[in-house]
Amino acid sequence: MERDNRKMMEEEKWTLVIVPKTGFFKLDLGELWRYRDLLVMYIRRDIVTFYKQTILGPLWFILQPLFTVLMFMFVFGGIAGISTDGLPRPLFYMAGLLCWNYFAECMNRCSDTFNANQNVFGKVYFPRLIVPLSIVVSSLVKMGIQFILFLFIYLYCVLDGGATDVNSYSINEYACLFPLLVLMLAGLGLGFGLLISSLTTKYRDLRFLVTFGVQLWMYATPVIYPLSVMQQSHEKYMWLIIANPLTSIIETFKYGFLGEGIFSWWYLGYSFLFTVLIVVWGMITFNKVQRSFMDVI
């Protein structure tokens, strides 16, 4: 009996125990905190290396969405003539793209975590979650720059008088939800990215799906069209668009900043719940896979 006790005491002193499998959800947040410096450095590296040896530097963050908006104005607004809820087209597309780009970038880059970092992961241990987290944060910088661009376009449209009366696109109190919306976009991008990343280590099939899946997904999200158009012309499929957790986020953003769009606490609540679930699920899977992915990748 006494010996058992001694053994117990001994056990308690180990600071690290490496076992084949861990529990269902054992996320070591303390460890993550210990590596916070690494997180900061990864974020910095992501941003700095993006524009190293370029002439325009961070300006590229602006040029990309700017040209996309111009293209959208021409193709969807000009040729196809899709309604923009009476909002100026650049403003409308920029609002949708701002949100969508952030989500898509987070998801795309997170879903490549294991694949892109196998050299580093194969040589040294640190909490693998650092990498996707750094992606989410560094993409935030990019989004911030695009948000400034959005504000400039906004200012331009207001000063220019706009096509419709000024009140129809005014910022209201729902714009205060913006931080929450960003958090949800980040969560969705991270969650889906972690899941895909974990699933593609062994079977790479999913990776092919992601590339064009993201493109298709954008069309299932009210980025280039307002939800109200959907409601009027294709009411049968409304539930499908609403089931897309991104829909209410983008609609809320447009409602808050531009005063147009469909806002409902129910829709947003659903998206929030969805986000929480996908983040938890993604982290569990990621955590499980990270322990042995080196053997199968």
Place this chain on the structure above:
Amino acid sequence: MGNIAIEFDNVSKQYALGSIGTGTLSRDLNRWWARIRGKEDPYLRIGEVNDRSQKAMGNFVWALKDINFKVERGEVLGIIGKNGAGKSTLLKILSRVTSPTTGCIRAKGRIASLLEVGTGFHPDLTGRENIYMNGAIMGMTKHEITRKLDEIVDFAGVEKYIDTPVKRYSSGMTVRLGFAVAAHLEPEILVVDEVLAVGDAEFQRKAVGKMQDVAKGEGRTVLFVSHNMGSMQQLCRKGVLLENGSVAFSGIMGEVINAYQRGIVTQREFTSMDGDPNVLQLLYASIDSNHDGMFYTDSEIRVYMKVKVAKQISSLVIGFNLYSSWGYPLARTDYNDSQNLTTLSPGIYELKFVILPYTLSDGGYHIVFDIAERNVKRYTTEKSNLYFTVLPGSSFFGNRFCEHLNIKSSLFREDWLDFLRKVEE
């Protein structure tokens, strides 16, 4: 007993053979079904001992099987064994890059592992930025790195280039910088894989010296893996010999090295291919003697090579290095030693080298082939290494009083005596 730093408790690691494809999905489903029914993983039982020379019967192999040993705090332990004995797998599990299949490792204190130098270096970042990045990956905090920055830069000898992107560095500078960061880690437990063989001779001396300091540091536990028995002997007091994934011997380093040498099979022929078929490739290599393949001190030892030169290379190297079994470099020979050649036109070449009788003393040796583009890339790897043991002379020639001595003052067979005559009665 409270002084144990690391404890390996029945650690085993299984790997699947073959490639991952459609077949693995059905196995995964089988595994999953067994787990649902609460049964044991059906594939864990069909384990094989990891012996590369035998064809495996199952689809799985145990890279490590039931590893049990303890490392005391402050101990410097060397792990040796042949290629594929499981050394690196063991270190990988310990550094948590991969997890064990069964068993458990318990450790006290922070573990930092050095399986590669310069992990996570980004070519576009400057030397300074990479020091921070690399240090943080290894588990240092920003504050710690800042405190040691000058020391690291000084050790690597790159002051001038510290704000230049690493992609502009020579490969030697990159490696030195990587090693310098790693050498300044201060964990309780340090795990080091074959990384001492970096840089030029001067830096290597510096590296081993630094590792000795690290090893002697206050209460630090260090685990080394190396093929260089010389530096292992210098650095480690205790050792573990791995063979086919199991611990074959453990004890004082000298004894472990001896056990390892006894176990080395003579490898006299290399028949598969080593290198890049599109550039340079070793097609065949063997060693032979005029004594029916037995090597005595008075044997003429012949080394044959067959090399494919697929591309004209301006500074071509084809030759070999001779090492003592402890890893001391002894000699070096090349195809252009006496011929003043610097390159060969594409084609397949045969080479023969002769080591004259009475050149080598008795003991173990190995030949490391070196087929390379000078200062650019070496194409041969460890797999083509040849091993042989020289036995005391076939005739009774030789200083027979010295033979039983463990420590030889010279690895060469001294046959310098020119005459011995009686001049006066």
